[in-house]
Amino acid sequence: MYKKTDKHISTQAALSKVQFICSKQEKCCSDIRKKLQDWNISMDDQDEIIESLLEDKFIDESRFTNFYVRDKYRFNKWGRKKIxxxxxxxQIPESIINEALDQINDEEYRENxxxxxxxxxxSLKDDDHYxxxxxxxxxxxxxxxxxxxxxxLIDDLLSDLNESPGFD
Structure with a gap:
């Protein structure tokens, strides 16, 4: 299996790279910290880089969480618990998670x-109700x-199925 060689890059080069990454796609602090660790950036420099990204609005945990919730709910059809x-x-704070999840419309969630x-x-072939x-x-x-x-919802679906002709 191919493995990247461990090469050390400067703090300034790492900052530039993660700024570019964050400008193209929403990221959270833990995603960026993992990337910086992969690049062998010291913990102090990681903290400094992440602080800079937060100050310059390259990273915004709330914005990331809102996009994440919307994407996983709409495209992956995930429920609130999995998201x-x-x-x-x-490592997103619970308050930010709850705020983003509250934006999901309950009726739309149920219909989904x-x-x-x-x-x-x-797609199921069983005839056994249980x-x-x-x-x-x-x-x-x-x-x-x-x-x-x-x-x-399962009980409603199966009761509708039982009432339809041809189900024994």
Missing amino acids: SYHLKHK LQDILQSKLR QLKTKLYRFAQSRGFESQLALN
Whole structure:
């Protein structure tokens, strides 16, 4: 496997590189710190670079979190729990995470889960009600949706399925 050689770059060169990276794509402090560690930048210099990026608005944790939530919800169809977990892993403060998650419309969120559950249901071959419910529930959990919401929607879907002709 190809591995980059460990080469040391100057603090000023590292600052320029991460400014360029941050100007092209939203990043959080932990993403940048990881990159600086990969470049063997000392902890003191890392702190100095990150402070500079924050002051110059190259990094804004709140802005990053809002974009992250919107992208993962809309494009990846993730639920609030999975998004929150990944943001906590990136060391984003809980208050910023909650503020961004609150911007998700509850009705749209519910419809989104309903759509992906219906799509998943069409791909399942089981006729056993219990097996269908289990598989749909596991699927909703893997996407990071709340248990009670998932169970309610699954029950609604399966009761609609039971009422349709041809289901035994």
